[in-house]
Amino acid sequence: MNVRRRLIPTAALAAVTALGTATLAGCSGDAAGAGNTSKFDVVSSFYPMTFLAERIGGDHVHVTTLTSPGQEPHDLELSPKQIGSLEDSDAVLYLKNLQPSVDKAVAQSPVDTKIDAASLTTLEDHGNEVGGHAAEHDHHEDGEEAGKDPHIWLDPVRYAQVAEGVGKAFEKADPDHAADYKKNTAALVEQLNALHNEFHNGLAHTKSKVFITTHAAFGYLAERYGLTEEAINGLDPESEPSAARVKDLEKTAEADGVSTVFYETLVSDKTAKTIANDTGLKTDVLDPIEGITDHSRGQDYFAVQRANLKALQQALGAK
Numbered sequence: 582m583n584v585r586r587r588l589i590p591t592a593a594l595a596a597v598t599a600l601g602t603a604t605l606a607g608c609s610g611d612a613a614g615a616g617n618t619s620k621f622d623v624v625s626s627f628y629p630m631t632f633l634a635e636r637i638g639g640d641h642v643h644v645t646t647l648t649s650p651g652q653e654p655h656d657l658e659l660s661p662k663q664i665g666s667l668e669d670s671d672a673v674l675y676l677k678n679l680q681p682s683v684d685k686a687v688a689q690s691p692v693d694t695k696i697d698a699a700s701l702t703t704l705e706d707h708g709n710e711v712g713g714h715a716a717e718h719d720h721h722e723d724g725e726e727a728g729k730d731p732h733i734w735l736d737p738v739r740y741a742q743v744a745e746g747v748g749k750a751f752e753k754a755d756p757d758h759a760a761d762y763k764k765n766t767a768a769l770v771e772q773l774n775a776l777h778n779e780f781h782n783g784l785a786h787t788k789s790k791v792f793i794t795t796h797a798a799f800g801y802l803a804e805r806y807g808l809t810e811e812a813i814n815g816l817d818p819e820s821e822p823s824a825a826r827v828k829d830l831e832k833t834a835e836a837d838g839v840s841t842v843f844y845e846t847l848v849s850d851k852t853a854k855t856i857a858n859d860t861g862l863k864t865d866v867l868d869p870i871e872g873i874t875d876h877s878r879g880q881d882y883f884a885v886q887r888a889n890l891k892a893l894q895q896a897l898g899a900k
Contacts, residue, residue, distance in 0.1 A: 617669050618643045621755045624667055626675035626683045627654040628872045629734035630698060632882045633747050634674050637765045641758040642751075645670070647683060651874045653847045658682050667692050672754055674698065674747060679731040694754040701746030702739045704729045709826070711800030712790070712809030735869060736801035737780065737886070741773040776886060780806055783890050788898030791837040793830055793862075795844045795853045798869035808897075813842075813852055831860050841896035843867035846876045865892050 620643040625631040627648035634644045647663055648654045657680045664686045667673055672694035675683050687695055707730035733739040748766030752759035784806045792803075797812035811833055813826070833839065841863045844853035850864065857864045868877060870885050878888035893899075 621672070621751070621758070622670045624670045624673045624692075626673075626680055627657070629740075629870060629882070630674045630676060633698075633744055633769075636769045637744065637748050637751055637762055639761060639765050641755065641761060648680075648872060650872050651847065652872060654680055654871045659686055664690075672696060672750070676731055676733075678729060694750060696747055696750045698733065698743045698747070699731060702733055702742040704731065704733065705801070705804075706730070707797060707800035709797055709812045709814075710809065711797070711812075712803045712807075730797070730800050732798040732869065733801060734882075735799055735886075736805050737773045737777040738805060739801060741770045741777075744769050744773065772883065776883060777805075779887070780890055783894055783899060784808065784897070786900040787894070788900070789838040789840070790897065791833065791839055792867075792893065792896055793834065793839055793842045793856075794867055795842075795850070796848060796869060798845075799867065808893075809837075811839075813856065827856060827859075830856060834860050834862060838898075839896075840898070841865050841892075843892070843896070845869055846874060847871060863896075865896060867892055 621638060621641050623634045623638060623642050623644045625634050625644055625646050627646065628650075631644055631646045634642060638644065645666060647659065648657050659682045667686060667690040670692050673687055673690065673692050674696045675687055676698045677684055678699060706728060708728070711730075733743060744766055748762050751762040755762070780802075790807060791809045791811060792799075793811045793813065795813045797810065797814065799810045802808070803810040811830060813830060834842075839862065842853045842857040842860075843865055844850040844867075846866060846868055853864055856862070866878065867889055868885050870877075870882055870889075873880065873885070877885055879885040
């Protein structure tokens with residue numbers, strides 16, 4: 582759709598070179614076919630944004646994803662071709678403060694429509710512990726300093742708010758298809774509301790309210806459904822926990838009836854299995870849905886979220 586090919590200023594070219602030192606092999610976000618199609622061309626930063634763009638845009642959009650399936654999105658570095666693809670797109674849909682390389686590229690890009698999902702809902706400060714059901718004796722002195730938590734898509738209510746904002750942005754940027762975008766957004770929001778009800782009802786009555794994860798990605802979900810997330814690592818999934826933090830989690834597991842240590846599909850499960858072995862706990866997957874791969878428990882956002890619900894119900898002893 583975007584048939585205007587702009588010249589990149591010298592400063593932007595320098596930025597492209599600096600940002601593009603690491604090239605993603607086989608990434609679906611390669612510049613080829615990223616823009617200048619007959620459709621509304623959207624570049625999305627990673628899977629949760631891609632899912633929204635495709636579901637809301639339907640047949641009217643051509644979506645190019647910057648993060649390849651199986652890649653940990655926090656670690657993304659963009660190639661020059663990927664940065665250049667923004668120039669030829671009609672819109673970019675991203676989540677600010679999750680992927681620094683994307684933030685820089687978007688800031689320097691001349692793309693007309695820049696949609697920051699973080700601006701479409703509210704973000705909160707979260708650290709290693711989120712929620713209020715941990716045992717009273719747990720002081721968590723070694724807890725990670727809280728920071729703005731970007732994992733808004735794991736809360737169906739916040740994700741629905743983002744979907745509504747994306748729909749309005751699409752309507753404004755591509756008014757010829759505004760009616761379809763509005764209809765598709767309404768259908769998606771209805772599905773997300775139904776998913777919220779499934780989580781609300783499915784987690785209302787459980788033996789325990791505390792779950793342990795390797796990555797502090799589920800804070801919004803925990804708050805929404807009256808649970809407490811205790812994370813081994815913080816918001817950065819690659820960070821290493823201290824010995825004091827591990828000991829603290831072992832106490833929490835015993836005091837709060839924790840049965841399972843959750844790990845995710847895109848990050849090593851070594852730490853989770855070590856803690857589980859030391860405490861006699863089980864391990865299971867709780868997927869932050871940052872990318873869909875052959876190892877995912879489902880082919881799209883809704884399927885994986887329902888798998889997450891089932892895993893939580895089993896671990897928490899849902900009645």
